[in-house]
Amino acid sequence: MLLNIKNIDVAYDDYQVIWNVSLNVKEGEIVALLGPNGSGKSTILNSISGLIKIKSGEINFNKIQINKYETYQRVGVGISHVLERRRVFPYLTVLQNLLLGAYHEKAKTEREKSLQNIYNFFPKLKDRSNQIANTMSGGEQQMLAIGRGLMGMPKLLMVDEPFLGLAPLVIEDLKLIFKKIAERGISILFVEQNVRLALSMAHRGYVLESGRLVIDGVSNDLINSKELKRVFLGS
Amino acid sequence: MTSQVIIQAIISGILMGLIYALIAAGLSLIFGLMEIVNFAHGDHLMLSMFSTFWFWMLFGIDPIFSIPLTIILMAFLGVFTHYFIIRKILNSTMLIQICATFGLAVTIRALAQFFFTPDFRTIKNPIIQGKFEVYGVFIGYPQLFASFVCLFAFILLYLFVTKTETGTALQATSQDRQAAEILGIPSNKMFALGWAIGLSCVAVAGSMLSNYYYVFPDVGVNFSLFAFVAVALGGFGSINGSLIAGVIIGIVESVGGLLIDPSYKLLYVFAVYLLVVILRPQGIFGRY
Ligand SMILES: Nc1ncnc2c1ncn2[C@@H]1O[C@H](COP(=O)(O)OP(=O)(O)OP(=O)(O)O)[C@@H](O)[C@H]1O
Ligand SMILES: [Mg+2]
Numbered sequence: 429m430l431l432n433i434k435n436i437d438v439a440y441d442d443y444q445v446i447w448n449v450s451l452n453v454k455e456g457e458i459v460a461l462l463g464p465n466g467s468g469k470s471t472i473l474n475s476i477s478g479l480i481k482i483k484s485g486e487i488n489f490n491k492i493q494i495n496k497y498e499t500y501q502r503v504g505v506g507i508s509h510v511l512e513r514r515r516v517f518p519y520l521t522v523l524q525n526l527l528l529g530a531y532h533e534k535a536k537t538e539r540e541k542s543l544q545n546i547y548n549f550f551p552k553l554k555d556r557s558n559q560i561a562n563t564m565s566g567g568e569q570q571m572l573a574i575g576r577g578l579m580g581m582p583k584l585l586m587v588d589e590p591f592l593g594l595a596p597l598v599i600e601d602l603k604l605i606f607k608k609i610a611e612r613g614i615s616i617l618f619v620e621q622n623v624r625l626a627l628s629m630a631h632r633g634y635v636l637e638s639g640r641l642v643i644d645g646v647s648n649d650l651i652n653s654k655e656l657k658r659v660f661l662g663s
Numbered sequence: 664m665t666s667q668v669i670i671q672a673i674i675s676g677i678l679m680g681l682i683y684a685l686i687a688a689g690l691s692l693i694f695g696l697m698e699i700v701n702f703a704h705g706d707h708l709m710l711s712m713f714s715t716f717w718f719w720m721l722f723g724i725d726p727i728f729s730i731p732l733t734i735i736l737m738a739f740l741g742v743f744t745h746y747f748i749i750r751k752i753l754n755s756t757m758l759i760q761i762c763a764t765f766g767l768a769v770t771i772r773a774l775a776q777f778f779f780t781p782d783f784r785t786i787k788n789p790i791i792q793g794k795f796e797v798y799g800v801f802i803g804y805p806q807l808f809a810s811f812v813c814l815f816a817f818i819l820l821y822l823f824v825t826k827t828e829t830g831t832a833l834q835a836t837s838q839d840r841q842a843a844e845i846l847g848i849p850s851n852k853m854f855a856l857g858w859a860i861g862l863s864c865v866a867v868a869g870s871m872l873s874n875y876y877y878v879f880p881d882v883g884v885n886f887s888l889f890a891f892v893a894v895a896l897g898g899f900g901s902i903n904g905s906l907i908a909g910v911i912i913g914i915v916e917s918v919g920g921l922l923i924d925p926s927y928k929l930l931y932v933f934a935v936y937l938l939v940v941i942l943r944p945q946g947i948f949g950r951y
Binding site: 535 | 828842849
């Protein structure tokens with residue numbers, strides 16, 4: 429088990445938003461985290477990368493308990509987080525953004541190799557390597573954000589709403605790329621609102637409702653589940 | 664009025680402006696990094712000048728040799744300031760942040776009054792003194808030297824921030840703290856580094872100023888006002904902006920003083936500030 433989350437509670441100050449959530453991700457697995465707006469999907473990713481500290485429970489990664497680690501230490505154990513709404517460094521170039529992805533020691537030694545890999549996945553980033561990030565299109569920035577995450581040589585790549593605002597053709601490309609990434613043994617945990625899209629790519633999925641897990645299972649089972657329809661259509 | 668007099672004013676203005684630029688760069692760097700305005704910046708400048716003065720007074724070390732010592736002292740003070748004060752107010756409201764650095768300013772100045780007395784001090788017979796004349800324009804060696812050193816420090820700062828890996832990480836932290844943190848960039852260390860660099864800037868400027876300027880506890884007040892105007896004019900957080908803005912302010916101060924009346928120098932600088940606020944509130948290179 430690569431990522432193993434046990435019974436976590438998360439609160440913003442006194443306002444609890446995650447209740448007793450347990451979740452796990454195996455090596456090479458693609459897992460979708462589903463749920464309506466405000467159900468707590470981003471909050472869960474943020475607690476895994478440490479941007480928010482959990483109130484109780486445990487987060488284990490590669491058999492190490494990491495919930496006490498500072499955010500900046502977590503990339504070193506193998507977790508890359510591609511934040512919601514891309515969050516590339518707007519005034520740095522594409523190349524500078526990518527190189528910062530390999531800031532931590534382990535990734536730094538393999539920097540050139542990782543860069544070539546990422547250029548293979550996203551040739552556009554190579555052509556635009558000297559462009560200032562905030563002058564790139566939304567879709568290009570998404571590629572950059574994912575590329576920057578991969579530069580950290582993660583064992584787990586977490587992506588928050590990777591497909592938001594992308595054209596259908598680009599979505600298909602990106603899905604293929606995610607599959608290739610997973611074939612290399614990198615696990616992917618991603619958040620998505622579009623259930624059909626998410627489950628067409630994921631091996632498994634978890635469904636959140638108001639901060640609680642309501643169902644989980646392999647994609648083929650989930651897609652036909654009544655419970656899933658109730659959560660998303662309210663019927 | 665001859666053209667020589669005007670050229671004289673412009674040259675003096677540029678020389679002074681380069682010093683303002685370095686002071687402003689330090690202020691702007693700190694602001695850009697953590698959106699905190701260091702209201703004690705002028706008082707840090709004053710401390711640098713006193714540091715230079717005491718190195719000369721107590722140990723006979725000339726200002727041009729005590730620069731590295733003053734830089735080290737101020738850099739440590741910067742790190743110390745971050746860990747003991749700034750770190751605790753990073754997530755506080757703006758009012759609390761203002762009170763914290765403003766309170767720091769008042770404290771530093773009061774301590775300086777107490778320990779150093781309000782006397783005006785000068786460094787007598789520094790290695791660099793005197794002046795020379797070209798085409799009827801007089802240029803003081805200490806002024807010329809000071810602006811060269813400040814310009815040099817400025818270029819080093821620029822190269823550090825834009826060309827080195829740590830500098831890029833510093834920029835990344837200033838552009839998106841969380842995004843930087845998840846890549847393994849510890850923002851707390853970056854902030855401490857920012858304070859060390861910011862105060863090193865005033866250390867260089869202060870060392871060089873004390874070659875020819877009076878050293879006294881209130882000396883930082885006007886400099887910090889000009890630095891604030893330079894930061895606003897250049898654009899908050901923009902280091903390039905502070906260079907241009909510093910020089911503009913130096914020239915406005917000096918030429919305005921010549922053409923109208925030197926006792927209203929501050930007024931001209933603030934007139935420029937008002938113009939900026941009205942016409943281009945984000946400053947020349949600003950993003951905020
Ligand atoms: N910084 C914050 N402070 C206080 N409450 C927050 C904060 N961030 C999120 N919340 C609250 O936590 C809950 C979960 O938010 P979260 O962003 O995790 O949802 P989400 O499932 O990612 O939603 P979306 O699909 O809209 O991105 C929401 O009720 C939200 O209002
Ligand atoms: Mg979200």
